[in-house]
Amino acid sequence: MIEELIGIVPVFATYYLVALGHGFFEKSGVLNLAIDGLFVLGATIAFALAAYTLNPWIGVIGSSIVCSLFGVFIAYVATKLPVSHGALGLSLMFLGYGLSLVVGIPVSNYVYAKALNPSTYTVPATDTVLVVLLASSILIGVVLHYVLDRTKLGAMIKASGEDPHVAEALGVDVVRTRVIAGVIGYALIGLGSAYFTLVWRSGWDPKIYLLGHGWIAFAISLAAGRQPILTMLTASLFAGLVRHQYVVQVALGLSTEIAKMLPFIVALASMTLFYVTPFKRKMASPKSLGKPYYREERTV
Amino acid sequence: MSAFLSNKVFSNISKFSREVKPLVSLRGITKKFPGVVALDNVSLDIYPGEILALLGENGAGKSTLVKILYGLYTPDKGEVIVYGEKTKILSPRHAVSKGIVLVPQTPHLIDSLSVLENLIIGLREYGVFARVDLIEDRVREIALSIGIELDPRKPVATLSYTQKQLVSIIRALLLKARVLLVDEATTLLPSREKEKFYTLFRRFTEGGGSVVLITHKVVEALRVADRIAVLKSGRLVGVIDRDRARVEDVRKLMFGKTVTNNLQVRLKRTEHIDGGKRVLEVMGLWVSRWFGDYVVRGVSLSVRRGEVVGIAGIAGNGQEELVQAIVGLVKPVRGSIRLLGVDVTGKGVELTRKLGLGYIPDIPMRYGVSIDNTIEENIAALLVRGKIIKWRRVNEFTSKLIREYDVKAPHPRVPVKVLSGGNLMKVLVSRELAIARSLLVAHNPTRALDEVSARLVRRMIREKAVGEGVGVLLVSEDLDEVLELSDRILVINSGRIVGVFDANRVERERIEELMVA
Numbered sequence: 097m098i099e100e101l102i103g104i105v106p107v108f109a110t111y112y113l114v115a116l117g118h119g120f121f122e123k124s125g126v127l128n129l130a131i132d133g134l135f136v137l138g139a140t141i142a143f144a145l146a147a148y149t150l151n152p153w154i155g156v157i158g159s160s161i162v163c164s165l166f167g168v169f170i171a172y173v174a175t176k177l178p179v180s181h182g183a184l185g186l187s188l189m190f191l192g193y194g195l196s197l198v199v200g201i202p203v204s205n206y207v208y209a210k211a212l213n214p215s216t217y218t219v220p221a222t223d224t225v226l227v228v229l230l231a232s233s234i235l236i237g238v239v240l241h242y243v244l245d246r247t248k249l250g251a252m253i254k255a256s257g258e259d260p261h262v263a264e265a266l267g268v269d270v271v272r273t274r275v276i277a278g279v280i281g282y283a284l285i286g287l288g289s290a291y292f293t294l295v296w297r298s299g300w301d302p303k304i305y306l307l308g309h310g311w312i313a314f315a316i317s318l319a320a321g322r323q324p325i326l327t328m329l330t331a332s333l334f335a336g337l338v339r340h341q342y343v344v345q346v347a348l349g350l351s352t353e354i355a356k357m358l359p360f361i362v363a364l365a366s367m368t369l370f371y372v373t374p375f376k377r378k379m380a381s382p383k384s385l386g387k388p389y390y391r392e393e394r395t396v
Numbered sequence: 397m398s399a400f401l402s403n404k405v406f407s408n409i410s411k412f413s414r415e416v417k418p419l420v421s422l423r424g425i426t427k428k429f430p431g432v433v434a435l436d437n438v439s440l441d442i443y444p445g446e447i448l449a450l451l452g453e454n455g456a457g458k459s460t461l462v463k464i465l466y467g468l469y470t471p472d473k474g475e476v477i478v479y480g481e482k483t484k485i486l487s488p489r490h491a492v493s494k495g496i497v498l499v500p501q502t503p504h505l506i507d508s509l510s511v512l513e514n515l516i517i518g519l520r521e522y523g524v525f526a527r528v529d530l531i532e533d534r535v536r537e538i539a540l541s542i543g544i545e546l547d548p549r550k551p552v553a554t555l556s557y558t559q560k561q562l563v564s565i566i567r568a569l570l571l572k573a574r575v576l577l578v579d580e581a582t583t584l585l586p587s588r589e590k591e592k593f594y595t596l597f598r599r600f601t602e603g604g605g606s607v608v609l610i611t612h613k614v615v616e617a618l619r620v621a622d623r624i625a626v627l628k629s630g631r632l633v634g635v636i637d638r639d640r641a642r643v644e645d646v647r648k649l650m651f652g653k654t655v656t657n658n659l660q661v662r663l664k665r666t667e668h669i670d671g672g673k674r675v676l677e678v679m680g681l682w683v684s685r686w687f688g689d690y691v692v693r694g695v696s697l698s699v700r701r702g703e704v705v706g707i708a709g710i711a712g713n714g715q716e717e718l719v720q721a722i723v724g725l726v727k728p729v730r731g732s733i734r735l736l737g738v739d740v741t742g743k744g745v746e747l748t749r750k751l752g753l754g755y756i757p758d759i760p761m762r763y764g765v766s767i768d769n770t771i772e773e774n775i776a777a778l779l780v781r782g783k784i785i786k787w788r789r790v791n792e793f794t795s796k797l798i799r800e801y802d803v804k805a806p807h808p809r810v811p812v813k814v815l816s817g818g819n820l821m822k823v824l825v826s827r828e829l830a831i832a833r834s835l836l837v838a839h840n841p842t843r844a845l846d847e848v849s850a851r852l853v854r855r856m857i858r859e860k861a862v863g864e865g866v867g868v869l870l871v872s873e874d875l876d877e878v879l880e881l882s883d884r885i886l887v888i889n890s891g892r893i894v895g896v897f898d899a900n901r902v903e904r905e906r907i908e909e910l911m912v913a
């Protein structure tokens with residue numbers, strides 16, 4: 097039992113951090129459809145750097161840095177230019193898939209040629225490591241909750257997401273705020289995606305872009321209304337479901353295809369559930385999520 | 397602008413120019429939007445210690461002017477001088493740092509955030525990781541000093557409109573404003589509240605600040621302002637000291653001569669209303685607020701064909717809920733509503749619309765229009781009953797409405813959000829008048845309109861009743877409007893009808909008494 101629970105930790109940490117970063121960024125009003133592509137890219141970069149340097153922590157840091165650069169780019173372009181957040185996000189998603197193959201395949205060949213044992217470049221899943229992983233993830237969640245709920249930055253981010261025109265009129269620099277949210281959010285997405293290759297899977301597989309873990313994190317965040325603390329709950333639930341997919345599958349007598357859809361079905365169900373409860377207002381998406389922002393547009 | 401005119405403009409500044417330097421000056425400001433010149437070479441000085449009223453009809457460019465000062469728009473030409481220094485105001489942040497703060501008509505506040513959160517995001521002296529509640533004491537102190545009670549930890553969504561406007565004032569004080577730009581922020585307030593704001597503005601100017609007060613109510617402007625500046629079609633056509641200003645002159649500057657004459661035309665009345673069929677019958681209606689107390693308490697009323705029934709009362713006495721129940725937006729708890737003899741109680745908007753009900757809501761931005769869609773689409777949305785929209789006909793119809801109502805818009809395909817507030821209201825009114833076949837429910841239909849537009853709308857409503865026999869339920873806080881338009885007047889107080897009068901034989905004082913009793 098304990099072992100089962102411990103086995104979930106890397107899955108949880110990956111999902112939770114990615115979902116946290118995603119939700120934090122989206123709170124600022126930028127629709128983040130690039131998530132799955134950049135998750136894959138982050139995971140790949142972490143793997144590549146770790147394998148070359150034989151130091152997983154360089155992989156973790158590198159992935160965070162690269163992803164936060166993308167966060168800056170998305171936040172800036174989506175706010176400064178009248179582009180569709182959807183088109184921008186999906187383009188970057190495919191760019192992420194492509195780049196991850198370009199980077200990942202040579203590295204994976206290198207690992208093969210050198211006959212590198214994953215233990216030389218991944219994080220050893222000792223109990224201590226897992227406890228630290230779990231505690232640090234939860235701590236990050238609590239800090240984000242504090243930032244969103246109690247600080248000026250949180251208010252600026254929420255204001256930019258609700259109505260950038262009004263936020264600007266109230267004195268918020270919407271571009272700057274969204275860039276900050278993008279840096280922090282994507283740093284966490286990078287961190288989580290690094291855990292994917294370096295802790296959870298201990299390795300890289302060219303089919304990584306077909307797995308859709310970024311989308312699951314998206315669903316996790318959505319189902320929790322982008323609230324850091326609630327996300328802890330949904331992330332645990334999904335981590336359990338994914339980790340024990342076969343158990344669930346057998347228990348419920350589902351086909352593999354249906355079982356793969358399970359997280360998304362649960363996401364839909366939990367969203368629907370929240371929306372009929374009094375939580376609704378707390379759970380609602382930012383009003384201006386994904387809307388292009390033209391500064392001089394509105395009158396009245 | 398001719399040299400003659402601008403000379404006249406500046407020679408009129410008397411008591412301020414000689415003694416003190418202006419806080420802010422505009423020099424030759426021009427701003428164009430696609431299809432309109434919103435401001436045309438405007439020069440204006442704002443002096444410390446004065447309330448400067450900025451008047452003009454709907455779409456004259458008043459909002460554009462203050463938005464330039466607040467850094468929301470950048471002028472195409474001209475310069476802004478702040479405390480003697482040429483300044484390009486780049487953003488609201490920048491304006492605030494210069495002591496210039498805007499209080500707009502539709503509150504610039506984020507509903508889902510708390511008052512404190514709304515306020516702290518504009519305060520530069522706090523770093524991004526500062527705790528929101530650091531400002532709580534200061535906010536409470538300021539609130540107390542202007543005599544209002546409110547819990548600044550509560551979300552803005554829980555505040556009334558008046559409270560939201562007061563939060564904007566608190567914000568200005570918190571930001572240590574020296575120039576307060578008030579863009580119709582008092583227009584929608586009940587008159588008693590309005591007075592409070594004027595007192596606050598006076599106090600503010602006594603401390604050396606200045607207030608630019610945008611309004612289209614001439615009489616009010618003359619009462620509270622030190623100077624009056626008038627804009628017409630983007631041009632500054634006059635600046636007058638209050639002592640020398642006469643209502644008639646200001647009106648002429650605002651509208652031109654011919655139009656103002658129309659203000660005197662009397663409205664027609666329907667004859668033989670008594671014989672007419674009842675289009676609306678409300679019996680013993682009780683409506684409660686969301687999970688709350690009753691706000692409409694046993695109201696019964698009827699409206700006949702061709703009759704205008706006015707409901708007079710101070711805002712917040714159940715009018716909103718009564719109207720929403722009749723239109724079908726909220727379900728009453730008890731009682732019945734019949735439209736054209738059909739029971740429509742709690743059956744929704746679709747049915748009442750089908751029966752020919754037109755509805756002019758109190759806050760058009762919230763209920764009346766879809767602001768991202770074009771004028772044409774907003775009209776088509778309700779006008780077209782079939783599944784297929786004949787756009788050519790909609791376009792012709794829209795163009796006709798734009799002409800008839802003098803809506804200031806380049807063409808029918810602009811999104812309604814780029815219209816000025818008054819013009820937006822006109823689009824809505826024209827659409828609803830076109831739809832109304834049995835009953836028109838109008839809630840404060842002219843509050844956001846300048847006098848001439850208001851007059852036009854009142855005349856259209858009256859003509860609808862007289863000419864087409866449509867019944868009208870007019871709910872208005874403006875007692876003059878109720879007296880002028882109605883055949884019968886009901887007074888509402890605390891959710892009850894407390895008086896019924898024939899409009900031909902009624903004393904204004906009696907109604908006022910009942911309104912506040």
Ligand SMILES: Nc1ncnc2c1ncn2[C@@H]1O[C@H](COP(=O)(O)OP(=O)(O)O)[C@@H](O)[C@H]1O
Pocket residue numbers: 392393394395396429430432433434452453454455456457458459460461804805814815816817818
């Ligand atoms: N952002 C904008 N885009 C397009 N047109 C605008 C915009 N802001 C104002 N206008 C137009 O400029 C004119 C002046 O508007 P405004 O300053 O809002 O008038 P008002 O005097 O009623 O406040 C109007 O015709 C309005 O439609």
Ligand SMILES: [Mg+2]
Pocket residue numbers: 396458459460580816817
């Ligand atoms: Mg205006």
